[in-house]
Amino acid sequence: MAKEKAIIFDAGTIITLSMNGLLDVFKNLKEQFNGKFLITEDVEYEIITRPLKIKKFELGALEIKQLLDENVLELPSSVGIKDSVIQEKTRWLLDIANRTFFVKEKYIHLIDRGETSCLALSELLSKKGIENVISIDERTTRMLCEKPENLHKLLETKLHTKIRLKKENLAYFSKFKFIRSSELVYIAYKKNLVKLKNENVLDALLYAVKYKGCSISRNEIEEMKRL
Amino acid sequence: MPKNEGVKEEVHEKGNLLGILRNALAAVRKEDTVKLKDLSNRTVHSASIQQDPDSVAVAVIVYSLSKIIERQKYTSYKEWPKFYKNYLASVRCAIKDLQSNKLEKFREDLRDIQEGINKLSGKFKQYIQDVFRKAEINKASRVYEHGISMEQTAKLLGITIWELAEYAGQTGISDVNLTVTMPIKQRLKQAEEIFNS
Numbered sequence: 001m002a003k004e005k006a007i008i009f010d011a012g013t014i015i016t017l018s019m020n021g022l023l024d025v026f027k028n029l030k031e032q033f034n035g036k037f038l039i040t041e042d043v044e045y046e047i048i049t050r051p052l053k054i055k056k057f058e059l060g061a062l063e064i065k066q067l068l069d070e071n072v073l074e075l076p077s078s079v080g081i082k083d084s085v086i087q088e089k090t091r092w093l094l095d096i097a098n099r100t101f102f103v104k105e106k107y108i109h110l111i112d113r114g115e116t117s118c119l120a121l122s123e124l125l126s127k128k129g130i131e132n133v134i135s136i137d138e139r140t141t142r143m144l145c146e147k148p149e150n151l152h153k154l155l156e157t158k159l160h161t162k163i164r165l166k167k168e169n170l171a172y173f174s175k176f177k178f179i180r181s182s183e184l185v186y187i188a189y190k191k192n193l194v195k196l197k198n199e200n201v202l203d204a205l206l207y208a209v210k211y212k213g214c215s216i217s218r219n220e221i222e223e224m225k226r227l
Numbered sequence: 228m229p230k231n232e233g234v235k236e237e238v239h240e241k242g243n244l245l246g247i248l249r250n251a252l253a254a255v256r257k258e259d260t261v262k263l264k265d266l267s268n269r270t271v272h273s274a275s276i277q278q279d280p281d282s283v284a285v286a287v288i289v290y291s292l293s294k295i296i297e298r299q300k301y302t303s304y305k306e307w308p309k310f311y312k313n314y315l316a317s318v319r320c321a322i323k324d325l326q327s328n329k330l331e332k333f334r335e336d337l338r339d340i341q342e343g344i345n346k347l348s349g350k351f352k353q354y355i356q357d358v359f360r361k362a363e364i365n366k367a368s369r370v371y372e373h374g375i376s377m378e379q380t381a382k383l384l385g386i387t388i389w390e391l392a393e394y395a396g397q398t399g400i401s402d403v404n405l406t407v408t409m410p411i412k413q414r415l416k417q418a419e420e421i422f423n424s
Contacts, residue, residue, distance in 0.1 A: 005424060011388050012377055019393060033422060046378070046388050057389045069328065103276050112379040114388075131420050137392070138377035139406045146408035151374060154405045158373040159272050183418035191422075213377070213392025215401040220411045 005035035005131040006079065007179075008118045011046035012137035013211055014039070014073075016181040018047075018060040019212045022205075023067065029184060030072045035131075037073050038119035041083050042090070044068070044075070081124050089120035093172065098146060100169040101152065103161055115141040120196040123178050132179040135184065139215035145173040181209040182216045186224055240273055241325060244285050248322045251289045255296065255315065263293035267362075268369065276375040278383055281330075283366065284337045287384075288318070290362040295355070304351040313343050360386075364394045372400050 017026050026038045027224040030037050039047070045140040048065045051057035067073045076086060094116045118134045119141070136142055148170050155163045178222045188194050194201060206221045247266050254262040267290035275305040283371045292314070301307055321336035346356050351384040371377055371391065400406075 003424065005421060007421060012392055015389050015392050016396075019389070029422075035421075051387060051389060054387065054389075057387065060389070106276060108276060108375075109278050109379060110374070111376040112247045112382055114378045115376055131424060133417060138371075139401065140371075140374060140376035140379075143374075143406065143408055150405040150408060154403070155374040157405075159270075159275060161276075177417055179414060179418040179421075183415060185416055186415065187422055207270065210401065213396040215406055217402045217404075217407055219402075220407060223411045224415070225410065 001113040003131055004129070005033075006038050006125055007033070007035070008038050008040075008121050008125070008134045009043065009073070009134055009135040010118050010134065010138070010141075011043045011114050013135040013181045013184070014043075014047050015060070016137050016209050016214050017184070018064060018213045020208045021062055022185065024207075025185065025188045025194055027067070027072050028186050029191075032191060032193065036079060037141075038076055038079070038121065038122055039068075039073050040076060040086055040090075042112070042114040046114050050148055076121055076124075079125065079128070079130060081128075083123065086117055086120050087126065089124060091122075093119050096169050096172050100144070100148075100166050101155060102164050102166075103115045104160070108163070109157065110144065111141050117147070119173070119176055126175075133179050135179050135181065137180050137209075137214040142178050142215070145176045146178065148173070180216060181214045182206055182224070183222070185209055240277060240279065240282065241328075243273060244270070244281060245322060245325055247285060248318060248325070251292060252315070252318060252322070255292060258296050260293040260297045263289055263296070264339050267293065267366070271366065271369045271373060274366070274372050274383070277376055278375075281334070281337075282321060283383060286366045287359065287362045288337060288340060290365060292318075292356045294362065298358075301351070301354065304345055305363075306351050310343060310347060310351075310355070314340055317343070364390050366397060367391050368395050368400070371395055372398070 017023055048061050048068065051061035076083065090113060094111070094113065097111050097116060098109045100106050101110065115136065115138065118136065122132050122134050140151065152163060152165055189202050189205060194205065204226055206216070206224060210221065211215050247269055251263055251266050267286050270282045270286035274286055295301060317336050317339045321333050324332035324336055344352065344359065347355060363384045364387050367380045367386055368391065369409065370383060371380045377388055377391055381388045
């Protein structure tokens with residue numbers, strides 16, 4: 001029997017795809033994926049509930065809502081994880097994450113509920129033996145987990161001050177795996193799931209997601225195109 | 228945080244905001260929009276570390292002033308003279324109240340600017356609201372650039388992740404080498420593994 005698997009989506013990834021008119025590609029990816037595409041309730045608020053009340057983003061929110069209605073996107077209850085359990089884990093991780101870097105005696109509030117709820121869900125899925133990755137386009141959460149030393153340097157450089165770090169907190173964040181919308185469109189392209197046909201499609205897809213908020217550098221894009 | 232550290236920080240922040248607002252008024256007199264933008268950016272460090280609403284509000288108000296002065300077309304609107312006079316009067320009151328340690332009054336003065344905008348009408352109101360919204364997004368992008376997450380930044384500035392993502396994507400934030408946290412081949416392998424397993 002195939003191992004259960006899931007991709008957890010932070011708000012940014014879905015927003016990037018929505019703003020680029022790529023939700024059909026997202027649907028095609030789901031059809032090819034033998035597992036779940038999950039969002040937490042905190043993320044649902046950012047990509048559906050809140051933008052539904054803002055005229056500029058109402059259409060995007062409606063389109064994403066339809067993905068949820070059609071079970072392309074699902075809530076963690078679909079894999080037997082209650083929101084209350086995610087909330088509790090989120091609070092715990094949030095407290096650690098936001099007490100990791102500090103200036104003098106002041107902790108820097110780095111990340112918020114939506115991003116942290118993705119980490120919480122990932123941990124809960126792993127405990128249930130469900131293979132998973134988190135798709136996140138913003139850089140801070142990814143840096144905290146994958147290369148906290150880079151985040152430390154970035155904070156010191158940008159804030160022009162000595163930042164102290166509670167190294168013992170970092171272990172809680174080192175186990176998560178991340179991809180971005182850039183990797184999703186790359187896979188979609190390689191699997192022939194993008195209808196548009198032109199020699200520049202991959203270039204166009206990667207720059208499109210970058211310009212709508214996916215944290216990917218030009219160098220990374222150019223390297224991806226050569227692979 | 229130890230009590231005296233907190234007090235020291237507050238005093239430092241108060242001094243910082245006072246300096247910024249005083250210099251902003253001087254820059255307004257010279258119509259120096261570059262100086263106004265620079266002053267607004269100076270609040271970004273404290274807005275990122277302290278994440279206090281006062282620093283954020285001052286950053287937005289000073290940046291909006293630079294944009295309002297820059298676009299001369301606003302002066303042709305009938306409501307302009309009164310709006311501008313009240314705007315600057317509120318900034319002067321804010322300086323006076325902050326100096327006298329009347330923090331609640333200071334915050335009211337800043338809110339008065341927003342209320343002044345709500346009282347405007349027609350296209351002029353839309354333009355000024357737009358200036359303030361764009362100022363919030365611009366400041367959010369700067370805070371995100373300083374290392375605070377996208378969601379936390381959006382919350383701090385009262386904007387949506389949709390607005391911030393769109394704006395931040397147009398900047399060079401993601402081209403900073405430090406943000407590359409894994410070789411691209413390895414990340415693609417991670418993505419391919421989950422899809423092909």
